[in-house]
Amino acid sequence: xxxxxxxxxxxxxxxxxxxxxxxxxxSIKMARIIGISAAAISFxxxxxxxxxxxADGAYYFRVGHFDAPWGxxxxxGIIEGLMGVLFMTVSLAVLWFSVYSIGHDLSKxxxxxxxxxxxxxxxxxxGIVFSDDxxxxxxxxEISSIASxxxxxxxxxxxxxxxxLKYLILSSLGSxxxxxxxxxxxxxxxxxxxxxxxxxFVSIYPEHSRNMLIAVGLFTVGLGVKSAMFPLHTWLPxxxxxxxxxxxxxxxxxxxxxxxxxxxxxxxxxxxMSIVGDLPVLSIxxxxxxxxxxAGSVLAILQKNLKRMVAYSSVAQMGYVFFGIGLGTTMxxxxxxxxxxxxxxxxxxxxxxxxxxxxxxxxxxISDLKGIGKEMPFTLAIFTIxxxxxxxIPLLSGFNSKWNFAVAVIExxxxxxxxxxxxxxxxxxxxxFPVIINGYFGEESLEGKxxxxxxxPLKELLxxxxxxxxxxxxGVSGGGLLSLIEAGIxxxx
Amino acid sequence: MxxxxxxxxxxxxxxxxxxxxxxxxxxxxxxVYLLGGVLLNFIFAMFVISTPQPEMHILKINDFMEIYxxxxxxxxxxxxxxxxxxxxxxxxxFDYMNHEGKEEKFFTYxxxxxxxxxxxxxxxxxFTFYIFYEFLTLSTFPLxxxxxxxxxxxxxxxxxxxxxxxxxxxxxxMILLFSVSGNLDFVPGGVLNGMLIGKRITAAYVILFLxxxxxxxxxxxxxxxxxxxxxxxxxxxxxxxxxxxxxGIFALVRITFYLFGAQAVNAMHVRGYLSILVVLTxxxxxxxxxxxxxxxxxxxxxxxSQLGYIMLGILLxxxxxxxxxxxxxxxxxVVKITLFFCVGIIMYRTGYKTIGEIRGIGKKMPITMGCFxxxxxxxxxxxxxxxxxxxxxxxxxxxxxxxxxxxxxxxVSAILTAAYLMPIVITxxxxxxxxxxxxxxxxxxxxxxxxxxxxxxxxxLGLFPNFILHFIQDISKILI
Numbered sequence: 001x002x003x004x005x006x007x008x009x010x011x012x013x014x015x016x017x018x019x020x021x022x023x024x025x026x027s028i029k030m031a032r033i034i035g036i037s038a039a040a041i042s043f044x045x046x047x048x049x050x051x052x053x054x055a056d057g058a059y060y061f062r063v064g065h066f067d068a069p070w071g072x073x074x075x076x077g078i079i080e081g082l083m084g085v086l087f088m089t090v091s092l093a094v095l096w097f098s099v100y101s102i103g104h105d106l107s108k109x110x111x112x113x114x115x116x117x118x119x120x121x122x123x124x125x126x127g128i129v130f131s132d133d134x135x136x137x138x139x140x141x142e143i144s145s146i147a148s149x150x151x152x153x154x155x156x157x158x159x160x161x162x163x164x165l166k167y168l169i170l171s172s173l174g175s176x177x178x179x180x181x182x183x184x185x186x187x188x189x190x191x192x193x194x195x196x197x198x199x200x201f202v203s204i205y206p207e208h209s210r211n212m213l214i215a216v217g218l219f220t221v222g223l224g225v226k227s228a229m230f231p232l233h234t235w236l237p238x239x240x241x242x243x244x245x246x247x248x249x250x251x252x253x254x255x256x257x258x259x260x261x262x263x264x265x266x267x268x269x270x271x272x273m274s275i276v277g278d279l280p281v282l283s284i285x286x287x288x289x290x291x292x293x294x295a296g297s298v299l300a301i302l303q304k305n306l307k308r309m310v311a312y313s314s315v316a317q318m319g320y321v322f323f324g325i326g327l328g329t330t331m332x333x334x335x336x337x338x339x340x341x342x343x344x345x346x347x348x349x350x351x352x353x354x355x356x357x358x359x360x361x362x363x364x365x366i367s368d369l370k371g372i373g374k375e376m377p378f379t380l381a382i383f384t385i386x387x388x389x390x391x392x393i394p395l396l397s398g399f400n401s402k403w404n405f406a407v408a409v410i411e412x413x414x415x416x417x418x419x420x421x422x423x424x425x426x427x428x429x430x431x432x433f434p435v436i437i438n439g440y441f442g443e444e445s446l447e448g449k450x451x452x453x454x455x456x457p458l459k460e461l462l463x464x465x466x467x468x469x470x471x472x473x474x475g476v477s478g479g480g481l482l483s484l485i486e487a488g489i490x491x492x493x
Numbered sequence: 494m495x496x497x498x499x500x501x502x503x504x505x506x507x508x509x510x511x512x513x514x515x516x517x518x519x520x521x522x523x524x525v526y527l528l529g530g531v532l533l534n535f536i537f538a539m540f541v542i543s544t545p546q547p548e549m550h551i552l553k554i555n556d557f558m559e560i561y562x563x564x565x566x567x568x569x570x571x572x573x574x575x576x577x578x579x580x581x582x583x584x585x586x587f588d589y590m591n592h593e594g595k596e597e598k599f600f601t602y603x604x605x606x607x608x609x610x611x612x613x614x615x616x617x618x619x620f621t622f623y624i625f626y627e628f629l630t631l632s633t634f635p636l637x638x639x640x641x642x643x644x645x646x647x648x649x650x651x652x653x654x655x656x657x658x659x660x661x662x663x664x665x666x667m668i669l670l671f672s673v674s675g676n677l678d679f680v681p682g683g684v685l686n687g688m689l690i691g692k693r694i695t696a697a698y699v700i701l702f703l704x705x706x707x708x709x710x711x712x713x714x715x716x717x718x719x720x721x722x723x724x725x726x727x728x729x730x731x732x733x734x735x736x737x738x739x740x741g742i743f744a745l746v747r748i749t750f751y752l753f754g755a756q757a758v759n760a761m762h763v764r765g766y767l768s769i770l771v772v773l774t775x776x777x778x779x780x781x782x783x784x785x786x787x788x789x790x791x792x793x794x795x796x797x798s799q800l801g802y803i804m805l806g807i808l809l810x811x812x813x814x815x816x817x818x819x820x821x822x823x824x825x826x827v828v829k830i831t832l833f834f835c836v837g838i839i840m841y842r843t844g845y846k847t848i849g850e851i852r853g854i855g856k857k858m859p860i861t862m863g864c865f866x867x868x869x870x871x872x873x874x875x876x877x878x879x880x881x882x883x884x885x886x887x888x889x890x891x892x893x894x895x896x897x898x899x900x901x902x903x904x905v906s907a908i909l910t911a912a913y914l915m916p917i918v919i920t921x922x923x924x925x926x927x928x929x930x931x932x933x934x935x936x937x938x939x940x941x942x943x944x945x946x947x948x949x950x951x952x953x954l955g956l957f958p959n960f961i962l963h964f965i966q967d968i969s970k971i972l973i
Contacts, residue, residue: 394624410672426661441638479555
């Protein structure tokens with residue numbers, strides 16, 4: 001067994017152990033050192049894992065003493081490896097950024113708690129991605145739900161508590177539905193391990209198709225709530241708006257994505273395309289994804305608060321992911337996974353830059369931010385690149401993502417759906433460009449004001465710049481990532 | 494690899510960036526820097542045109558997304574036109590922008606646009622073209638809203654919405670075409686290679702045509718253009734004569750003859766529907782221009798009508814029609830920029846904006862209004878001006894198609910052109926009452942010289958059209 005096989009487990013352990021080590025020291029400095037070095041170690045290990053699976057292919061990793069049907073297994077393929085790298089890159093950048101910014105939002109006592117929660121959250125999300133065991137996934141889902149509510153409420157303002165409660169209730173509802181789905185799967189097959197349950201499903205399929213439909217439906221709605229599928233997104237704007245900037249970035253870039261990966265695994269690994277293809281579920285997912293792409297953007301246009309606008313844009317962007325899954329083709333799935341990358345980098349850069357603007361100026365509303373480009377040119381430039389990526393300006397990752405969806409749509413002989421992709425990207429322009437244009441060219445709010453430079457020092461912007469470089473990199477050479485994803489897809493089937 | 498051809502793209506952008514690092518001691522220093530830079534860029538462009546250039550494959554993301562430049566006849570024509578006119582606009586802008594203010598911002602975006610437009614002319618496939626086409630919107634937008642007034646911002650928003658909607662259609666068309674042809678390079682005669690013309694190809698052509706015609710201000714997508722007249726005059730001339738609308742036209746030539754090919758477009762049977770829109774553009778532009786009081790708006794509607802001529806020439810799909818279209822592309826650019834510069838001079842010296850105010854102004858600025866008159870005559874198409882030559886070829890093209898109706902439309906529109914331009918000349922030179930004091934209000938030399946030289950060019954193009962005519966005929970021979 002090669003060395004790297006145990007790295008996924010080590011990553012999760014490192015993150016969990018560091019999370020519980022932080023409270024022992026009670027100092028902000030130690031919390032930072034432990035939190036960030038744990039993330040850095042995990043980052044390196046995730047890269048090594050990805051390189052390993054790229055060379056040798058997917059593998060199963062036995063956790064504990066027992067073999068698969070009884071014991072817990074991890075399944076690590078290229079997709080899981082890529083997600084590991086993505087999650088660790090983004091969380092490392094966010095943690096780096098939080099060094100400069102989190103003290104502004106939180107009271108001193110709460111800062112170590114923030115690092116505990118973040119490491120706990122990222123560890124559990126990776127657990128969801130790696131694990132091949134349904135109940136094990138459920139345990140990680142619960143940990144991540146608590147931790148993600150935690151990083152919202154860690155800033156103890158009134159609206160944060162309200163938002164976190166809303167989030168907690170809906171998220172628990174989602175977990176409950178997932179648990180019922182797992183119970184149904186277990187009662188039908190007697191297994192919790194996905195490939196084993198899949199084998200039983202194939203043999204009992206025709207006589208139990210209704211039960212399976214119910215099970216898929218439970219997973220779709222349960223995970224749909226957690227990953228903000230369109231009509232189930234209502235918790236998201238509040239939670240993402242009121243959380244500290246670093247938390248918002250993590251919530252939208254990573255938390256939503258882990259549940260989608262689990263959903264993909266449930267569709268392809270647990271049930272298999274041969275069964276799900278017969279059920280009407282994917283058409284519904286496609287429909288909800290399309291509606292979400294348009295409606296999320298329309299709702300974003302109506303927003304007055306900058307962070308809330310960016311949050312609604314996440315609903316639209318998650319719509320793309322579900323759109324790709326709903327197409328039910330390999331290319332659609334690859335496009336969805338590429339979109340996960342695109343959105344993780346772009347949206348975290350957008351949230352961090354929007355958060356910086358709000359932090360430095362104290363203004364939350366878009367209408368108050370006219371002329372902000374004069375005061376914070378670099379921060380707004382980062383926001384601009386992120387916005388342009390989502391609008392679909394060529395050479396940025398968002399354009400590649402849209403192109404992939406277009407190819408998927410044409411390959412799947414659903415040309416009419418091209419209109420949804422293009423209208424949605426046009427709508428994106430309608431809310432990102434006004435912010436940028438008024439920021440750089442509007443001067444009304446500067447009139448009669450003393451010019452003051454509120455720009456963050458370049459050093460503090462560096463983590464966001466790293467994320468933006470990711471956006472540009474995937475825009476210029478997105479082909480490599482896409483072919484890697486395509487190579488990884490057979491392993492999750 | 495020899496990437497010398499990319500210098501005219503990068504150099505103006507470097508100039509724009511350099512402006513912010515160099516501390517100019519005086520206004521004159523900056524003028525020398527800018528004019529010198531633009532002249533140097535012109536020399537680079539001429540060098541690129543006159544020496545053989547290799548195909549430049551810069552970056553390949555996948556089969557569709559490839560950044561690829563290639564210098565062919567059309568590129569040469571377009572690049573020559575833009576880089577020559579850029580020099581005049583730069584010189585003209587110095588004094589004009591002095592009175593508008595915020596010059597540093599203006600010249601930054603002005604130079605960036607110069608680089609972007611070169612990218613458009615050198616693009617070797619539609620994806621590269623599309624990138625620069627989007628950047629063109631982004632780099633000209635700050636120029637449109639330059640004055641920063643509420644009205645300017647509203648017009649700017651309109652400009653953005655129209656342009657991005659058009660670009661979205663273009664993207665849709667590109668994807669559809671790519672799904673059939675798998676190749677989007679600009680090749681004379683098209684990439685379809687005698688493929689059966691199915692619904693998807695037809696849809697792709699119509700969508701691309703409509704998408705690009707937004708920038709080419711075809712009715713009913715034209716209304717951003719008159720609205721954008723709130724911009725300073727050098728910007729208007731840039732939008733109209735040099736960069737924006739002409740890049741829309743250039744795109745239409747590229748897709749019709751280099752992507753689909755004349756044969757394929759002919760086989761689609763959609764020309765009839767598209768030419769209805771084009772004829773509407775010609776007539777509506779002229780009629781609306783008739784009762785515009787504001788001089789710049791009158792010229793804006795005139796542009797819409799004249800662009801209709803060019804699009805008509807493209808849709809005729811024969812050699813004379815295309816020759817006429819390309820010739821008119823050049824002639825209209827030279828003439829319209831002259832007209833705009835003259836109106837700009839009037840605004841600069843007197844602040845007058847409407848036709849009622851300029852009574853007798855020809856006496857005070859005889860050179861300016863003289864140039865205006867010559868340009869107006871040329872636009873109407875009275876021989877021996879350059880406008881006559883291009884309209885002659887357009888009419889010939891129409892007759893070859895056995896469509897005498899097109900000739901009639903051209904003549905009607907020429908009369909209308911006279912009807913909306915001549916009143917300006919007449920009011921300026923033959924006032925009813927001679928109430929006002931006679932003083933010379935000619936503008937500074939830096940503004941006047943470009944106008945006179947441009948008028949000279951349009952006269953020269955009318956008297957000796959052969960040089961450029963042969964060049965254009967060579968291009969159209971390959972394409973038809």
